[in-house]
Amino acid sequence: ATLLRNAIVVSFIREVKSSIEKTYSKYRKVDLKMVIKPNIITDRILHAMATGNWPGGRTGVSQILDRTNMLSTLSHLRRVVSPLARAQPHFEARELHFTSWGRMCPFETPEGANIGLVKNLALMAHVSVGYDEREVEQLLIQLGVKPLTEILEELRERVRRGEGSSPAEYISWSKVYLNGRLIGVHPNGGELASRIRELRRQGKLSPEVNVAFFRGEYLNEVYVNCDAGRIRRPLLVVENGELKLRPEHVKMLKNGSLKFEDLVKKGVIEYLDPDEEENAYIALTPSEITKEHTHLEIWLPGTLGIVASIIPYPEHNQSPRNIYEAAMGKQSLGLYAANFQRRMDSRGHFLHYPQKPLVQTRALDVIGYNEKPAGQNMIVAVLTYTGYNIEDAVIMNKSSIERGLGRSTFFRVYTTVEYKYPGGQEDKLTVPSSDIRGYKGPRAYEKLEEDGIVAPETNVSGGDVLIGKVSPSRFMATQELTGSEQAKQDTSIVMRHGEKGVVDMVMITTDNDGNKLVKVRVRDLRIPELGDKFASRHGQKGVVGLIIPQYDMPFTEEGITPDLIINPHAFPSRMTVGQLIESIAGKVAALEGRLVDGTPFYKEDPERLMIVLKKHGYPETGEEAMYDGRTGELLKAPVFIGVVYYQKLHHMVSDKIHARARGPVQILTRQPTEGRARAGGLRWGEMEVDCLVGHGAAALLKESMIERSDKAVIYVCELCGHIGYYDKIRGRYVCPIHKEKGVLKPVEVSYSFKLLLQELMSMSVMPRIMLGDVREG
Numbered sequence: 001a002t003l004l005r006n007a008i009v010v011s012f013i014r015e016v017k018s019s020i021e022k023t024y025s026k027y028r029k030v031d032l033k034m035v036i037k038p039n040i041i042t043d044r045i046l047h048a049m050a051t052g053n054w055p056g057g058r059t060g061v062s063q064i065l066d067r068t069n070m071l072s073t074l075s076h077l078r079r080v081v082s083p084l085a086r087a088q089p090h091f092e093a094r095e096l097h098f099t100s101w102g103r104m105c106p107f108e109t110p111e112g113a114n115i116g117l118v119k120n121l122a123l124m125a126h127v128s129v130g131y132d133e134r135e136v137e138q139l140l141i142q143l144g145v146k147p148l149t150e151i152l153e154e155l156r157e158r159v160r161r162g163e164g165s166s167p168a169e170y171i172s173w174s175k176v177y178l179n180g181r182l183i184g185v186h187p188n189g190g191e192l193a194s195r196i197r198e199l200r201r202q203g204k205l206s207p208e209v210n211v212a213f214f215r216g217e218y219l220n221e222v223y224v225n226c227d228a229g230r231i232r233r234p235l236l237v238v239e240n241g242e243l244k245l246r247p248e249h250v251k252m253l254k255n256g257s258l259k260f261e262d263l264v265k266k267g268v269i270e271y272l273d274p275d276e277e278e279n280a281y282i283a284l285t286p287s288e289i290t291k292e293h294t295h296l297e298i299w300l301p302g303t304l305g306i307v308a309s310i311i312p313y314p315e316h317n318q319s320p321r322n323i324y325e326a327a328m329g330k331q332s333l334g335l336y337a338a339n340f341q342r343r344m345d346s347r348g349h350f351l352h353y354p355q356k357p358l359v360q361t362r363a364l365d366v367i368g369y370n371e372k373p374a375g376q377n378m379i380v381a382v383l384t385y386t387g388y389n390i391e392d393a394v395i396m397n398k399s400s401i402e403r404g405l406g407r408s409t410f411f412r413v414y415t416t417v418e419y420k421y422p423g424g425q426e427d428k429l430t431v432p433s434s435d436i437r438g439y440k441g442p443r444a445y446e447k448l449e450e451d452g453i454v455a456p457e458t459n460v461s462g463g464d465v466l467i468g469k470v471s472p473s474r475f476m477a478t479q480e481l482t483g484s485e486q487a488k489q490d491t492s493i494v495m496r497h498g499e500k501g502v503v504d505m506v507m508i509t510t511d512n513d514g515n516k517l518v519k520v521r522v523r524d525l526r527i528p529e530l531g532d533k534f535a536s537r538h539g540q541k542g543v544v545g546l547i548i549p550q551y552d553m554p555f556t557e558e559g560i561t562p563d564l565i566i567n568p569h570a571f572p573s574r575m576t577v578g579q580l581i582e583s584i585a586g587k588v589a590a591l592e593g594r595l596v597d598g599t600p601f602y603k604e605d606p607e608r609l610m611i612v613l614k615k616h617g618y619p620e621t622g623e624e625a626m627y628d629g630r631t632g633e634l635l636k637a638p639v640f641i642g643v644v645y646y647q648k649l650h651h652m653v654s655d656k657i658h659a660r661a662r663g664p665v666q667i668l669t670r671q672p673t674e675g676r677a678r679a680g681g682l683r684w685g686e687m688e689v690d691c692l693v694g695h696g697a698a699a700l701l702k703e704s705m706i707e708r709s710d711k712a713v714i715y716v717c718e719l720c721g722h723i724g725y726y727d728k729i730r731g732r733y734v735c736p737i738h739k740e741k742g743v744l745k746p747v748e749v750s751y752s753f754k755l756l757l758q759e760l761m762s763m764s765v766m767p768r769i770m771l772g773d774v775r776e777g
């Protein structure tokens with residue numbers, strides 16, 4: 001904030017100064033009202049906040065909150081971004097450091113350029129807010145710290161008395177640093193540190209203060225920290241081998257008469273920063289506490305971040321799979337906000353029937369995932385069937401989809417404002433008439449009502465105008481010349497190319513400046529189809545490869561058909577054993593009508609789950625005999641089948657499917673535009689060209705690169721090889737060198753090649769095209 005303020009004030013002053021100088025140099029009276037534009041500072045701050053671009057080239061300072069689902073929102077709020085350049089290796093900065101235990105999630109980091117630089121806080125981690133430094137300094141002096149100023153005074157006195165300048169007696173004392181600043185020395189640093197801790201636990205010192213004492217061969221220092229921005233984590237205090245947390249505390253916590261913060265005030269729990277943790281000896285479980293221990297971990301799964309803590313049995317997975325899931329959990333569709341129907345987010349997805357996972361982790365209740373889940377419990381068989389689930393594809397049960405499995409809705413909001421301009425000009429929301437510049441043809445406007453806005457429940461698709469708007473021309477001059485209506489331009493809001501949907505809600509209101517503001521929300525039903533992406537909570541993702549009617553799906557002896565069939569080859573190399581356990585646990589949950597706990601380190605024992613399965617009359621391995629739904633024959637091997645929680649990811653084919661025959665071209669190169677949003681073509685790149693060259697497919701190559709792309713005919717002089725131009729008076733092409741004596745021949749080239757030649761000419765290079773004989777036939 002300070003940075004922003006300074007930068008803006010500096011540029012503001014510079015601007016005012018230059019405009020005063022300008023007026024003054026014209027011998028005019030300086031009018032402050034004219035010189036200082038009233039909104040300039042507000043506008044600058046708003047612009048910086050909206051774009052995240054801070055003055056001085058810093059980007060990403062403010063970001064748009066991720067609302068894909070509840071998890072992604074929370075995770076975004078706890079993200080820690082390193083300012084280090086991602087282009088450089090910075091190996092040490094990216095590595096998982098031991099002081100990150102309990103502070104940063106070991107799993108949640110992006111893959112690729114930002115790996116290890118973008119981190120997320122662990123569940124229990126807390127960022128210090130700071131405490132008054134002067135007060136702490138006073139306290140330290142009271143506790144016997146000798147300030148540097150006093151020592152200096154003493155030494156000066158000694159020099160005056162001719163006793164030399166050696167501070168001999170202080171050499172052995174401990175140096176005391178407050179927030180990294182040397183403030184003085186203390187005869188016994190260890191004692192000072194334990195005295196500070198004692199005061200803090202008695203509630204006589206802010207719990208924001210941390211102290212660490214370091215003693216080594218050349219080291220004798222006390223670090224006292226009370227500044228903001230340290231990442232700290234709570235631990236249970238152990239004194240003389242005894243836990244300060246008593247059973248009565250737990251009872252009071254349960255009945256609500258005591259809060260977590262009260263335990264911090266009582267000194268039962270304390271927050272340690274990385275410095276102080278160096279002095280601590282922390283037990284992992286109550287049973288291992290000895291006389292030497294100073295603390296006990298509160299809850300081991302609290303070392304994970306928000307997204308990683310939804311994974312059941314993560315300690316049974318190969319570590320990278322948990323990292324993949326930490327990235328994918330943020331892309332799954334669910335209930336991102338309970339009031340989504342009243343909101344006007346610029347875009348959003350929600351799953352129609354989100355479910356609580358049958359296999360839970362205890363963190364799910366803590367973070368509120370069970371209230372806003374993002375997935376569904378599916379019956380999953382691990383089986384190769386029909387061949388359409390090769391290479392991570394999955395087969396889905398058509399009847400399950402018809403019952404609502406994986407069904408979601410996408411919506412997008414289109415916005416416009418009816419602005420008023422200086423000089424009495426203003427925008428108008430209306431159905432534009434055909435004489436307005438940029439008129440899109442009558443078809444585009446046919447869904448508009450008289451007020452120029454579409455009605456709710458109208459079916460709309462790409463290219464349809466949702467809000468008709470007419471604005472005054474950007475060039476005032478042309479307007480004065482031609483008069484009123486003709487100079488106006490069409491600034492209607494058009495539905496995005498390639499999207500379809502139904503108008504869900506129309507909102508008409510005013511903005512802060514009193515201008516009319518219209519928002520139109522369009523919804524689109526998304527039923528799972530071929531190519532949609534699904535993933536379990538173990539980094540096992542796949543796309544739908546085939547949708548089979550229930551009667552053709554394989555079935556068990558009881559007649560159970562799976563919702564989803566995944567390929568067994570997804571397991572051996574990836575080693576996501578956690579998913580296999582979840583499958584068995586989910587089956588137990590379904591059979592017993594209860595939730596199973598898959599919290600890491602505190603989970604329900606998988607061996608016991610197998611016994612429960614056996615008790616219910618199922619094979620304990622989770623495998624069952626199954627029959628082919630098409631033939632009724634018994635499948636040769638037993639099939640592993642159970643209940644697994646699957647997430648629908650927001651990558652859907654309907655957002656990506658794209659083809660074009662004709663369409664827009666770039667103005668400069670005349671080549672087709674790129675990208676789905678611009679109705680672009682699919683690039684036939686250099687490597688693909690080499691492929692056709694290698695096959696000798698010259699005709700196809702010519703068609704792809706010339707005819708279907710940027711074909712152009714240029715006229716080249718046979719004598720000198722220069723490109724000729726058209727002389728309108730003579731009605732023929734002329735050579736720039738030989739004039740009308742030139743012999744000009746039409747040559748088919750790609751327009752971008754012609755552009756290249758002319759760019760070379762602009763750099764004083766003279767490219768020439770030497771023409772040969774045209775081969776007949």
Ligand SMILES: [Zn+2]
Nearest residue numbers: 717720735738
């Ligand atoms: Zn010529």
